[in-house]
Amino acid sequence: METGTVRALVQGAPVAEDTPPLSPRNRAALHTAAAERLAAEGSWEQAYTHLCSAVRLLQGEPPQDELDRLRREHAEAREQSRRDSLTASYNRRYLDERLAALLSEVDLRIGLCLALVDIDHFKLVNDTHGHLFGDRVLQRMVTELDAALPETAFCARYGGEEFALVLPGRDLAQAVEISEQARERIARFDWSELHDELRVTVSIGVAHAEGRIADVDRLIGEADQLLYTAKAAGRNAVAYRAARGGHVRLAGAAGARRSIPQPVRTTG
Known part of the structure; x- marks a missing residue:
């Protein structure tokens, strides 16, 4: 009853x-x-x-x-x-839901940008210092990624040592600049406060939602492809696809590197 x-x-x-x-x-x-x-x-x-x-x-x-x-x-x-229980950043569930909502209302004149961030050689950090120490690195990483995000933007833990920066109302050039500033901030951070020999860098792929990217999976897939291009180009870099011509480029000083892979553009 x-x-x-x-x-x-x-x-x-x-x-x-x-x-x-x-x-x-x-x-x-x-x-x-x-x-x-x-x-x-x-x-x-x-x-x-x-x-x-x-x-x-x-x-x-x-x-x-x-x-x-x-x-x-x-x-x-x-x-x-x-929220993610370890880092207190937003979790994957919220990321997917919020991206779907944003894509349904995005102004295609500006678009929506997503940056996927991966900690370089993080497995080595865990293997050398242990997983509890690695957790401290992840927590500090969120602090640095959050430090200068513009209003309406947010950071979410995508999984493991990967994070997503969602940048509504920002065009590709602005998103690349924000991402490059985050990369530099992390590279310059005094990680020795956690361990004397610790150095941490990140690789980032920045995707721009426009007419050809209409759903969450395609936007994440594009950012993920660009992230691994940044890693293949030597890590500690921000990769993005140029608005004109569609060639993949690296932001900042990394743009002078000789070898920048050109992955096949995703379609369909």
């Missing part, structure tokens, strides 16, 4: 007529169970509504401070679901 009632509450369906009346405490428990199930599914607004109903049943109309507390808990739970 209670399982069916919880299901009805979650789905917004009426409770069966032959269901015996429940006490306020039992109904509050059912609302709480419904809220927990909805929160686990990411339906935060519906979960919040059920929590408010539970409080009303137990206490009558909740005082404003109780409602404020529930709102804060709801907001905190939602934010935590978007």
Whole structure:
């Protein structure tokens, strides 16, 4: 009986007529169970509504401070679901959802830029100093990547030692400049505060969403291809595809390197 009632509450369906009346405490428990199930599914607004109903049943109309507390808990739970537990940057789930939303509303006159960042030789850091030390490097990396991001831009952990910088409302030239500044900042950072012999650099691929890139997978695929081009060209570099001609170039001083691979442009 209670399982069916919880299901009805979650789905917004009426409770069966032959269901015996429940006490306020039992109904509050059912609302709480419904809220927990909805929160686990990411339906935060519906979960919040059920929590408010539970409080009303137990206490009558909740005082404003109780409602404020529930709102804060709801907001905190939602934010935590978007964050990577190690680095506190946004996680892959949020990255995919936000990219899809941004691509649906992007102004093609400006576009949307995505930079994929990979720590060079990070496996060597873990092998030499251990994974706990590597975790500290990842946490510091997020601090440096976040340091000078413009308003509306954000950093997300893509996976392992890879991060994504999402740059809405920035054209390719601006995104390349922001990425090159991040690369330089990381290369200049005094990593000896973590270990005397530690030096860290990153490679970055910058993709620009325009007419030919219409979905998340294609945008990430383009940035990933450019990232590995930067690595193949010697690492510690930012790679991007020139707006005219489509040739892959490296930003800043790395642009003078003799060998810059030219990967096949993704299509379809």
